[in-house]
Amino acid sequence: MNRLGVDFLGFSLKNPIAAASGTFGFGKEYAEFYDINQLGAVCLKGLTLHKKAGNDGVRIWECTGGMLNSIGLENPGVKAFIEEYEETQARIQTVKIVNLGGDSLEEYVEGARLLNQIDIDILELNISCPNVKSGGMLFGVSEDSAYQVTRAVKDITRFPLMVKLSPNVADIAVIAAACEEAGADGLSLINTVQGMAIDIQNRRAVFDNVYAGLSGAAIKPIALRMVHQAAKAVNIPIMGIGGIYSGRDVLEFLMVGASCVQIGTAGFIRPTKLMEILAELKAYCEENDLFLKEIINII
Amino acid sequence: MNRLGVDFLGFSLKNPIAAASGTFGFGKEYAEFYDINQLGAVCLKGLTLHKKAGNDGVRIWECTGGMLNSIGLENPGVKAFIEEYEETQARIQTVKIVNLGGDSLEEYVEGARLLNQIDIDILELNISCPNVKSGGMLFGVSEDSAYQVTRAVKDITRFPLMVKLSPNVADIAVIAAACEEAGADGLSLINTVQGMAIDIQNRRAVFDNVYAGLSGAAIKPIALRMVHQAAKAVNIPIMGIGGIYSGRDVLEFLMVGASCVQIGTAGFIRPTKLMEILAELKAYCEENDLFLKEIINII
Amino acid sequence: MALILENKPIASNVFQMRVAANQQVKAGQFYMLRAWENIPTFSRPISICDQNGEEMTFVYEVKGKGTEIFSTLQAGDEIELMGPRGNGFVLKGQKCVLVGGGVGIAPLLLLAKRLREQGAQITAYLGFRSEEYLKEDFARYCHRIITDVGGKITDVIETESFDCAYICGPEVMMQAAWDKLKHSAEQVVVSVERRMACGVGVCLGCNIKTRQGNKKVCSDGPIFAAEDVFYE
Amino acid sequence: MALILENKPIASNVFQMRVAANQQVKAGQFYMLRAWENIPTFSRPISICDQNGEEMTFVYEVKGKGTEIFSTLQAGDEIELMGPRGNGFVLKGQKCVLVGGGVGIAPLLLLAKRLREQGAQITAYLGFRSEEYLKEDFARYCHRIITDVGGKITDVIETESFDCAYICGPEVMMQAAWDKLKHSAEQVVVSVERRMACGVGVCLGCNIKTRQGNKKVCSDGPIFAAEDVFYE
């Protein structure tokens, strides 16, 4: 009797906990610390069609209740990923979510097309990427471009499509609805909140890119609010993300409408942190005679 | 030789530190703990034309690195404020900023008109209020309504007008520019970030209003980014707000473009916290032979 | 900052902290306690449980992060006290009844002492969740003590006439006590709890709706006439 | 979790912490240290300074929040250790030179010990900001020790030929040492510092651009050939 099981995009997840993209690599490193297949799912490091070297300068910065990152999507590119996929696949028996970014519609589409060659479980579209064609505004902040990129990728991919939303918007419900209309099978949110840090000594921005992405406990109230708003706006399932550090935090996200969650920053507390959160969640469910499915979206 | 002095909207502030609206009442309570006239300025509790009873249920909630509030703008109304203004005025010899909210354009305008009767120093327009006429969306999240309310109030007020921006927008620069165009003399930002908290036990939202405003250290990276973006977009001076807890935090806000700052949540650490921050700032300036005016907007 | 003289468990999850402090205080007043700088955000409101010359005692239950930190403090450490805050109890009547539930009994101890000093005759109903504490202390001032462990203390309240009833505990318990006592006690007052940010009356976070409109628990309260609180 | 055996200041703002731990470690490796749950967010990377059977020693300078917390720990407390992490020094050569600046001398101590075990002859240049520490420990393994307090240790480096040079300290100091030693030492390696989140190679936060492309200091490093780091 698995109290923790949840359904998501046609998969029966053994529990609602997934590692968040960019905080888990391709599963190799943490596999040395624990059995990563105990996770309900894993989101692999964000890919782009072409290899990316990532950003120069400081890439991470600690702040109260969280961190800022400006990794710059360093990744080997879709092709290299595909070439090494056999190894990745052998390592990961749980649900595999591949995260795809891009700077243009064409890049997204071509990346998605190439990924059709291999057997992944879910495609997660990271639309918090600057749209080079429309002046660098993120795909994820305009209703139109969110719609377009979702639609274009949906047309080509053979996998369930989950769109990962940016929180840097005035009304997340509008973007969520646009993605649903464009054919998204599910949503994940939130990506990092745009922030900034200052190096007082040198009187400059800490990051070469000036702005960076805020994650961790600090953003949990924002993430909960947005998941709640999105859940009320769409009928497709949601993966909740943002500042989850405990089993109770997981429950909160399920209650506001997420079917499952991703955990990023908390994993940096220690390599086995996700297992601790899982254990806490399990203990809570047992003590309270709770099946997680019962509480999804009850608020 | 005052290293801390800054200019703002025609006033020479003896230092850049002001108490934030809603966290200082009308100055009476903290006056029992320290000489409030040591502050560069004070922003009084947000007023609305008509008295407001505020929200029912839980009104404040602690979260990692900050708090959520849903006070609901409880206030005596502009008229009652004016009636008691003599007493307030007698108490406060530093720069007095009056914060005005409203649910409709007419309310804002009428409130501003009434305030012309008394001698305040700066009018701060809180546009993070739901615009009842356009379906409850905040005035501050649409370029148009931000423009309109700023324009309408600017036309009537006899005081320097500072517009307080909401961070719950996709592009703060656009809103900032709209307010400048509409005649704002200055800007203050950020107001609280919309967030949510869950009462797991009772499986409900903590706040009767469901969503609430996030403030404190958690939002500092977001606030810095937005002040920076706004400062690059406009030529009017800015008052920076959001998660300032230390003298160094003040410096960060000045460097990204604020001429002075407001401090809210940190004041709840202890009544004299703002004085501690001021002392820290002063010590820093002395040690580093720094005049604050020099570092404004250098990043 | 006040020096901690002692900080020890007196029941499971309940601690008694003695600190060096000689301010003038009223029974029913509280302090905002803090033993950290920025995080957790808020200080914690804790009632004065006892006062003796240069010493003050707090009794607190460990519930969450803040009280957890308090429980790790040791004699010789310091704790930040902001207060005394709040209105405190008005000492009234010759025949008084105290009703306390859980750690809500804490402020009633200093109250009992002060009432006794005025010569009052005191009956105390004290309800505990799992074990008794502070009972001998109450015994010093009270004429009669009725305790209950694990049940509802309000179930055993006898209808007897009192000049004044003082109630402190969980809101449902206070409501039940008020229902029992409103006809037999001339005055009934309750000590109310609300989450607090500033503790001084500026944030309006500790609001309570009373018959007289909005009140701030931190500065208008925490003591209110029961009829003003339970009026709906 | 490891038991702290001792944690004491050995210079102003510099602490030496001995812990009970008997893992196999290489000189130049480090641990991610943590003595809190959620805040601060990151664990702090600290090099292994010494190891003796069941004991390991860290020497750290108090700089910010994390090391400040470390400095308050006492014998009998526990500290969380994640590691050993990183590649560690390759022990090479019979005639070696160590150049350490500030607390960057810490990993060089265990290195000196291990090199000595292999019979190497060691010259150590140790630069301190305001006072010397660990000097006697180095004296046990080194043939010659040159120290400098308050100046630039790299200014006093003599041009002499070495099989291998090991450098650890602030980046500018390492660059200067490399400039001095690149022609006289056959191999020059440096121990690099970067902010770290995961410490295991998943977050790509500790990136360093090398001649061979992006490398992760936490897992590809922290030890790199100087020529690969200072190549521009």
Ligand SMILES: Cc1cc2nc3c(=O)[nH]c(=O)nc-3n(C[C@H](O)[C@H](O)[C@H](O)COP(=O)(O)OP(=O)(O)OC[C@H]3O[C@@H](n4cnc5c(N)ncnc54)[C@H](O)[C@@H]3O)c2cc1C
């Ligand atoms: C006027 C007054 C007097 C009090 N006197 C005592 C006393 O003498 N002994 C005692 O054990 N408790 C007393 N309490 C309750 C005590 O303040 C809370 O139990 C305590 O704040 C919980 O903090 P925490 O860190 O353990 O819990 P957390 O859950 O970590 O607290 C989170 C936040 O909620 C607030 N909070 C949680 N529970 C309460 C509550 N019941 N009332 C008010 N705020 C709460 C905290 O202050 C904090 O801001 C009093 C409360 C008030 C308002």
Ligand SMILES: Cc1cc2nc3c(=O)[nH]c(=O)nc-3n(C[C@H](O)[C@H](O)[C@H](O)COP(=O)(O)OP(=O)(O)OC[C@H]3O[C@@H](n4cnc5c(N)ncnc54)[C@H](O)[C@@H]3O)c2cc1C
């Ligand atoms: C591989 C490696 C080995 C190290 N070995 C030692 C050692 O043996 N002794 C010692 O005193 N110091 C050592 N350092 C530096 C040490 O990690 C930092 O001084 C320490 O993390 C500062 O933390 P803080 O909490 O005091 O400072 P804060 O300013 O509060 O730190 C904020 C964040 O920045 C990071 N950070 C700050 N300075 C550095 C730095 N110089 N290098 C890496 N991260 C930094 C912190 O880890 C933290 O994540 C080493 C660093 C690395 C990368």
Ligand SMILES: Cc1cc2nc3c(=O)[nH]c(=O)nc-3n(C[C@H](O)[C@H](O)[C@H](O)COP(=O)(O)O)c2cc1C
């Ligand atoms: C170091 C780091 C790298 C990240 N890389 C990616 C990425 O490649 N693709 C992506 O969609 N999100 C990325 N994210 C965002 C996370 O997946 C997640 O949405 C965010 O961190 C919020 O969750 P958290 O608060 O649990 O960390 C990254 C986050 C961090 C901290």
Ligand SMILES: Cc1cc2nc3c(=O)[nH]c(=O)nc-3n(C[C@H](O)[C@H](O)[C@H](O)COP(=O)(O)O)c2cc1C
């Ligand atoms: C309890 C509380 C009440 C507030 N009331 C008002 C208000 O009446 N008007 C307003 O414009 N902002 C109000 N704010 C927002 C603050 O003025 C400030 O913009 C925000 O808290 C961010 O600053 P901080 O992180 O320093 O608290 C309130 C904030 C808090 C915490």
Ligand code: FES
């Ligand atoms: S706690 Fe702020 S008004 Fe009472």
Ligand code: FES
């Ligand atoms: S610290 Fe995360 S990759 Fe090195």
